Each structure stands twice: as C-alpha cells, then as structure tokens.
Amino acid sequence: MERRDTELILLEILNLIRLKNSELLSVLRVAKNAREKSKHTSLVIASMKRFKDNSHKAAAVMIRLQALGRMIEKNDLHPWFLTNDPSFSASVAHRALISAAARHPLSLVNGDFVFDRESFLSKALELAKHAGPLQ
Numbered sequence: 001m002e003r004r005d006t007e008l009i010l011l012e013i014l015n016l017i018r019l020k021n022s023e024l025l026s027v028l029r030v031a032k033n034a035r036e037k038s039k040h041t042s043l044v045i046a047s048m049k050r051f052k053d054n055s056h057k058a059a060a061v062m063i064r065l066q067a068l069g070r071m072i073e074k075n076d077l078h079p080w081f082l083t084n085d086p087s088f089s090a091s092v093a094h095r096a097l098i099s100a101a102a103r104h105p106l107s108l109v110n111g112d113f114v115f116d117r118e119s120f121l122s123k124a125l126e127l128a129k130h131a132g133p134l135q
Contacts, residue, residue: 003111011108017060019102021095026050027061028098063113068101071115096128 030046043065051058100123106113 007108007111011106011113013056014060014063014113015105017056019057019060019064021099021102023050023057024061024065024098024102027065063106064101067106067113067115068097070112071117071120072097096124099127100124 027043027046027050030050031043034046043062047058047062047065048055051061100120101115104115104120104123107116108114
C-alpha cells in the first residue's frame with residue numbers, strides 16, 4: 001500500500017470520529033494547566049492523558065487541534081478577535097473556532113491534515129452566530 005493510500009484511509013477514519021467541543025477544550029485545559037505549573041505538556045501528551053482509554057479519539061483531537069493551530073498561524077484571523085460589534089466577544093470567536101475544529105472535515109494537503117480555509121471559516125462564522133459563552 002502506498003503512503004498516499006494510507007494517508008487517505010487515515011483521513012477517512014479521522015473524519016468519521018465524532019468529537020464534542022468540550023473534548024477539544026479539555027485537552028487544551030490539560031496543556032494550559034501543565035504550562036501554568038511549569039511542566040512541559042504537549043497536545044500529544046495532553047490528548048493521551050485525557051483519552052487514555054480511546055487512542056483513536058486522542059489522535060483525532062490532537063490532529064484537529066494541530067490543524068486549527070496551522071489555520072491560526074498561517075491565516076490572518078485578527079478580524080475574528082478584533083471587531084467593533086459589542087455583542088461579539090473573543091470568547092465567541094474562540095468557541096466558534098473550537099466548534100468548527102471539532103466538526104469540520106479535515107483535508108489532506110502535501111501530507112498534512114488541514115482544514116480548507118474558506119469552508120472552515122464559513123463554518124466557524126455560522127457557529128459564531130449561534131454561540132453562547134465559552135465553557
């Protein structure tokens with residue numbers, strides 16, 4: 001089996017695993033809490049700790065958070081956090097991005113699992129319109 005075939009099978013599996021916003025947030029909290037205690041904890045370790053009994057879910061969370069990180073790093077998302085609309089807060093933007101990361105299909109580009117920028121941001125904007133406070 002070619003590497004590309006293996007990557008496509010993994011992509012299909014990753015897109016079948018259903019995740020909740022709270023599951024991505026819990027991994028981010030584990031990593032944040034460890035950093036605050038001066039412990040180095042990567043998303044990989046945080047995900048494995050949170051989902052020690054479900055390695056598929058741990059991998060899906062980790063890959064989706066990495067894809068979100070790439071999206072934030074490579075794209076100018078300042079409009080998501082800087083707005084004149086008083087009803088739109090940073091927590092709404094964060095929740096929408098996490099919600100989109102939990103739900104939006106991943107794509108495979110040059111061997112990396114990523115979100116398609118336009119469809120991902122469109123989904124996040126749709127979710128932001130209906131978002132409540134970040135939990």
